[in-house]
Amino acid sequence: MIQNDMSRRRLLGLGLGIGAAASLTLAGCGGGDSTSGPAAGNGGKEYTGPKVDLKLWNGFTGGDGDIFKALVNQFNTEHKNIAVSVATYQWEDYYNKLPGAASSGNGPDIAVMHMDQLATFAARGVITELDDVAKNLELSEGDFAPTVWKGGIYNNKRYGIPLDMHPLGFYYNKAVMQKAGLDPNKPPTTKDEYTSALVELKKAGVQGFWVSPFQFTGGMTFYSLLNQWGATLFDAEVAKATFNSDPAIEACTWLVDMIKQGYSPANVGQDADYLSFKSGKNAFTWNGIWQINDLKKSPEVQWGVAPLPQIGSKPAAWANSHNFTIVKQRANDANKVSGAKVFINWLSQHSLDWAKGGQIPARKEVREGAEFKALPEISSLAPELEYAAFPPAAPGLGEVMTTFYNSFNEAALGKKTPKQALDDGVSKANRQLEDNRKKYGS
Known part of the structure; x- marks a missing residue:
């Protein structure tokens, strides 16, 4: 079996068992902040507070995982007050593990999630709303492909910031x-x-x-x-x-x-x-x-x-599409949340290197740039964004x-x-x- 294909099948063929795992209601999530006063951040533009350590979960077990980790390392180098550590799991294990980990206080701060999983985890209170990120960063549907942008919404609230699309x-x-x-x-x-x-x-x-x-x-x-x-x-x-x-x-x-x-x-x-x-x-x-x-x-x-x-x-x-989400904790640290928003914004803006791992960037400005168009095979599938058939948000x-x-x-x-x-x-x-x-x- 080809390793790349194996990892992608795990990545995309999620079906059985996930709904049951995610149906665990996180009664302890969304508690009071452990920090006093307002957070030192402004919805993702910058973070000026004390150093925060952030845990990030993903399922990039193939060659894309190396590219993702390199981008995280670059972010850490450029942001001395935010340190992101990466934990990688097989996707089916990841989705089954996430609700219980968040409920017990051992979950990640940031989670990469497929578009077709956002509604399930939002409905059960595992992930938090990100409308303020979109507002403060002045992100709109015009910055993305419409289908990808709308896919991050559940019950008229945004839960995911799209990173890419894979058709x-x-x-x-x-x-x-x-x-x-x-x-x-x-x-x-x-x-x-x-x-x-x-x-x-x-x-x-x-x-x-x-x-x-x-x-x-x-x-x-x-x-x-x-x-x-x-x-x-x-x-x-x-x-x-x-x-x-x-x-x-x-x-x-x-x-x-x-x-x-x-x-x-x-x-x-x-x-x-x-x-x-x-x-x-x-x-x-x-x-x-x-x-x-x-x-x-x-x-x-x-x-x-x-x-x-x-x-x-x-x-x-x-x-389908990968989205960044922020996971609710038993006692949310407002500074960590602010730092997480900065990371999500940064990686979204630096998605050209991510595209080299076999993805179409969600950001329009990256997708239309000369460097992306210089990736002939991957960019040749970019037109499919306009008529991509994504799963509904349910x-x-x-x-x-x-x-x-x-x-x-x-x-x-x-x-x-x-x-x-x-x-x-x-x-x-x-x-x-x-x-x-x-x-x-x-």
């Missing part, structure tokens, strides 16, 4: 395309072009697009296609699941037909789609932006990357998303028709959503 990208093997007589510098961008390319690849004895039945990456591919067809996973209130609509079934059927028509083998194993791409056995794979750096380590592979082809009626791509959604991905799994493996698989999934998802309303009081 699916379209990877194409140039050598395999040439073998089939295709132009290796013109990857398909439409449904007709995609189908035509697969036909030519099949003639050359290549199954060009391996469809994984697993969340990584077939489920996320279906998530993208569902949105391309104009369907939604849930209604506007996230009260009912809607991923069995006619457009959703059509999107699922198109993907499953890739297997039936012989463009993909059946029963593709976990990660086999990506590994076969690297070994020249298939031409196209839809995978995360994080694979760019892994492919750069394999000079024998002739590859390119581009935004996802538009197969449906509009462009769309699965995506507490306890992890288990529901697992049901969605499991539904696709059953369809891709031929256990059920796409309609039956999605109908059954929606029935289960609606029960889970009802349970979440009872659990989270919303």
Whole structure:
């Protein structure tokens, strides 16, 4: 198993168990400040108080972790009165550990958190509001991609300051395309072009697009296609699941037909789609932006990357985002909170180096700068920000998303028709959503 891919799968495939862990209500959090008088800070612009030691938790276990730690070290060098120490855990362990640690007073001051986890931890009082940070730093939607900025809001209050966005990208093997007589510098961008390319690849004895039945990456591919067809996973209130609509079934059927028509083998194993791409056995794979750096380590592979082809009626791509949050403590230290806000602002402004780890910066000024554009592969996926399909802000959604991905799994493996698989999934998802309303009081 590729280490980078392993860490990313842990990073993104959170689903089971997290909602239960995060449902622990932090009755002891949000207590009185241990400092007297106003804090020596102004919402993140600067900190002039006594030295504070801050604990920061994250789940960057791959190569991105080294880049992140280097940035923290740079911050510490430039800020003599703030010392940030980093603790790194596997993401699934991290999310399960965080509520209890915060409740007992042993949690971090700062926590990196995915967009789809913010609502759960905000609903249970694990993280604190950051509206004053946005206000004092004069940050607004115009400074970020709108979808990323709105993703940090739950119940009309901000809980996360976005750092980046990581979408699916379209990877194409140039050598395999040439073998089939295709132009290796013109990857398909439409449904007709995609189908035509697969036909030519099949003639050359290549199954060009391996469809994984697993969340990584077939489920996320279906998530993208569902949105391309104009369907939604849930209604506007996230009260009912809607991923069995006619457009959703059509999107699922198109993907499953890739297997039936012989463009993909059946029963593709976990990660086999990506590994076969690297070994020249298939031409196209839809995978995360994080694979760019892994492919750069394999000079024998002739590859390119581009935004996802538009197969449906509009462009769309699965995506998630890292956000900075501040964790509530039993007795909050106002100076620590002020120092934490300075760190969040600083790292957000210095996200170009973070982009080199395989991320698209959330900050518009960084994303539009010449240095970011000089990262050709990563910057090539930046246009997807405008139509990225992010998960909605609803507490306890992890288990529901697992049901969605499991539904696709059953369809891709031929256990059920796409309609039956999605109908059954929606029935289960609606029960889970009802349970979440009872659990989270919303």
